[in-house]
Amino acid sequence: MSALLHDISLPLDSDLPLWPGSPGIRSTQLMSIGRGDAANVTQLSLDVHSGTHVDAPRHFIDTGSSVDELGLDPFVGPAVVVDTGSAREITASVLADVSIPQDAERLLLRTANSSQRTGRAFDEDYAALTPDGAQWLLGRFDLKLMGIDYLSIQRYADPPDVHRSLLGSGVAILEGLRLTDVSPGAYELVCLPLRLIGAEGAPARAILMARNGENA
């Protein structure tokens, strides 16, 4: 199975770009064989929106569902990867030029971020969905999940309208994807966020599997 499996999760280490103000990821050794303990044991501390992660409605809507309440249906099943080329602003116009199947349920945007973003430093000018792009998608598709290849689905300086409109319409958000090596096309997505009770989001590992030999 492994030859047909794409790991689309960011490695969690000190090279990970961090959202401004985020305390990032810290590991400490609770136990260490090198210090004479019987085992190595790591304590991990992270903002749950670090690296590859899921946003639930509660991230921006205080009465909205938490990540555990979403269940796994938004995160497991057929998914489509589309390439939005060199655009930094993923507008309705950009999306209208991309071929999106009418029955798309889980839509992953492979943007300029995948070809241009490789460094540790956070870049405010990342490619992201605009409010009119989000409205265009919500008006045309019955989406369960939207994913993107940087730390936010919306532009850095925008108010949280894109998050609110997607989450308020029942669309889960998957951010921080690593799509560099993934070709556009149809896949089976398995994205498994940690089962954090009551949280507004969760770190996740996500994979794409080829469907019937496609995109292998």
Add this chain to the structure above:
Amino acid sequence: MSALLHDISLPLDSDLPLWPGSPGIRSTQLMSIGRGDAANVTQLSLDVHSGTHVDAPRHFIDTGSSVDELGLDPFVGPAVVVDTGSAREITASVLADVSIPQDAERLLLRTANSSQRTGRAFDEDYAALTPDGAQWLLGRFDLKLMGIDYLSIQRYADPPDVHRSLLGSGVAILEGLRLTDVSPGAYELVCLPLRLIGAEGAPARAILMARNGENA
């Protein structure tokens, strides 16, 4: 797909049984809509061996592979769930009475823990694999992964021989499974640990999917 999907991960909340000495799972609010912030943002801190989690060789072998170095092959593919009944000590003798397919690669033990352990308090007398049980399995099967339905694959008072023999033989360990509602049989396992670079283990979410309509 959801009707055929079993979430075998423990909910991560304050009811989770903790290994003695573990600091457990702590959530703090970095941002809070209720306090006037634009969003809810949680900071999570946990011992990576809390709840449903993976052990890599480095947990007990200082020069062994870290969890990221294992890749996903041990964690994604055909798996067998077997029921070991009421035994607290999963010995060679107990295992010899269980029907394990000769080609089993990923073996999940559904033990007395699944029927008897429901509380928050840690129970030192949980059902687990004995050293002779581990040797019996290693001598008969070409395993990639062993899983169990409590926080450790080995008994509480044992030295770490079971961990060391499994991990030293290339068998990844998956602990803290929730198998209460899962019938014995053949499944597809997808266990996705966080992609923690260099760590000896990682929290994970794991699911079982029915194979060709079996165990639906």
